[in-house]
Amino acid sequence: SQQGEEDPQALSIQEGENATMNCSYKTSINNLQWYRQNSGRGLVHLILIRSNEREKHSGRLRVTLDTSKKSSSLLITASRAADTASYFCATGGYQKVTFGTGTKLQVIP
Amino acid sequence: NAGVMQNPRHLVRRRGQEARLRCSPMKGHSHVYWYRQLPEEGLKFMVYLQKENIIDESGMPKERFSAEFPKEGPSILRIQQVVRGDSAAYFCASSPLRDQNNEQFFGPGTRLTVL
Numbered sequence: 001s002q003q004g005e006e007d008p009q010a011l012s013i014q015e016g017e018n019a020t021m022n023c024s025y026k027t028s029i030n031n032l033q034w035y036r037q038n039s040g041r042g043l044v045h046l047i048l049i050r051s052n053e054r055e056k057h058s059g060r061l062r063v064t065l066d067t068s069k070k071s072s073s074l075l076i077t078a079s080r081a082a083d084t085a086s087y088f089c090a091t092g093g094y095q096k097v098t099f100g101t102g103t104k105l106q107v108i109p
Numbered sequence: 110n111a112g113v114m115q116n117p118r119h120l121v122r123r124r125g126q127e128a129r130l131r132c133s134p135m136k137g138h139s140h141v142y143w144y145r146q147l148p149e150e151g152l153k154f155m156v157y158l159q160k161e162n163i164i165d166e167s168g169m170p171k172e173r174f175s176a177e178f179p180k181e182g183p184s185i186l187r188i189q190q191v192v193r194g195d196s197a198a199y200f201c202a203s204s205p206l207r208d209q210n211n212e213q214f215f216g217p218g219t220r221l222t223v224l
Contacts, residue, residue, distance in 0.1 A: 033212070042200060043152070043215040088151055096142060096165060097202075097213055099151040
């Protein structure tokens with residue numbers, strides 16, 4: 001079964017609004033990663049947060065991690081049409097990465 | 110530094126034929142991973158290889174699928190006697206080190222269509 005489950009499965013917002021996606025996982029982790037996948041393309045690594053970190057920022061991205069609840073959130077601020085993509089959380093390290101089911105984000109211009 | 114390269118980008122096969130997917134990792138990367146993505150789903154791990162070694166193949170179907178990463182040349186994912194259910198996007202990733210916090214760099218994928 002999937003390690004990560006994203007919520008919501010799909011999200012549609014207006015350009016300029018913030019988008020929040022959540023991810024829950026089942027087992028203990030060393031780190032959690034977020035990836036973006038544009039339609040028909042490969043994955044782009046967005047951000048990695050370690051298990052001893054609670055929050056991390058990268059540009060317009062903000063990721064939180066709550067290991068007690070086994071959950072993470074990805075916030076994209078001031079969204080742009082180019083942010084339209086599927087977003088996946090993933091857990092694991094060098095051995096293999098286990099992906100969630102993804103959130104499909106549509107940003108309407 | 111070129112990224113992870115995969116070829117072909119698109120592959121069409123008839124049922125019963127063989128499919129060979131190639132992956133060239135980033136320069137300096139000795140760890141290769143293969144993932145499969147069915148339509149509208151997330152990526153599922155298939156196999157993890159280092160040069161000339163299969164480290165973890167727990168996600169590989171027991172039959173018809175094999176993978177190798179020879180000393181020289183790209184990693185190959187081979188699917189024999191393809192069936193319609195093999196239609197998917199196959200992604201390769203590479204990383205430089207055996208490190209829990211190491212990022213995996215993904216290729217653009219090969220989209221396999223089985224007619």
